[in-house]
């Protein structure tokens with residue numbers, strides 16, 4: 001893809017299913033990487049793998065819900081690579097429960113990871129994109145934020161909020177040549193999805209029903225997502241901002 005080589009990208013949730021796939025793709029494209037995750041052990045091991053196959057990867061373990069940790073990690077990243085060109089807000093978390101069975105404590109956790117976390121990253125990274133003469137933000141939301149998802153009410157609210165926030169920042173920062181776009185995965189086979197559908201026979205039934213509902217007749221795999229992320233990060237997407245695209249096998253279609 002055009003213009004990716006030598007760019008510097010920060011990817012959160014780098015040690016998870018979709019995060020790993022995005023990092024692998026970026027390394028293949030010659031992107032220098034700040035791989036960020038709260039899971040230090042898994043992150044270090046993964047960054048070691050990427051570096052041993054020729055990547056230029058700085059692993060940074062921090063919690064995206066802490067503004068102080070985010071600011072200090074971003075400063076370390078800029079000191080290391082001299083700049084940031086691309087931010088991918090990919091870290092996310094949820095637990096499946098009907099809304100009326102949830103309590104405010106759980107809402108706070110879901111909101112802090114899925115909405116407050118990306119806000120922290122935008123606040124800390126946007127000034128560096130602007131200082132570099134522009135850049136790209138790709139936010140990983142969810143089809144839950146476009147059409148809802150039973151059992152994921154507060155998560156859906158966060159992802160819908162992230163979509164609206166992205167469009168607003170895309171407007172505000174267009175004059176600074178910062179382009180902000182959103183990728184919405186549909187059901188994608190990762191640890192997060194497995195925790196949602198559950199294990200055993202019941203989980204398999206939900207999995208099978210999801211598969212039947214998807215026009216392309218399969219769930220997403222982590223490797224289905226990075227193509228769209230790499231495209232938005234590349235020079236091929238330089239005239240695209242404030243857009244939202246689903247990568248969901250056709251599960252969600254809007255006129």
Ligand SMILES: NC(=O)c1ccc[n+]([C@@H]2O[C@H](COP(=O)([O-])OP(=O)(O)OC[C@H]3O[C@@H](n4cnc5c(N)ncnc54)[C@H](O)[C@@H]3O)[C@@H](O)[C@H]2O)c1
Nearest residue numbers: 013015016017018038063064090091092142187188190192
């Ligand atoms: N898997 C799906 O079906 C699906 C569907 C739609 C959207 N998404 C979105 O895709 C993104 C990636 O999800 P995934 O399926 O790869 O999940 P995953 O659980 O495999 O990975 C998520 C990663 O985020 C990290 N993380 C969680 N909380 C964090 C925090 N506070 N600070 C830093 N890192 C943190 C985790 O350690 C993990 O490595 C998420 O934003 C998720 O909401 C996933």
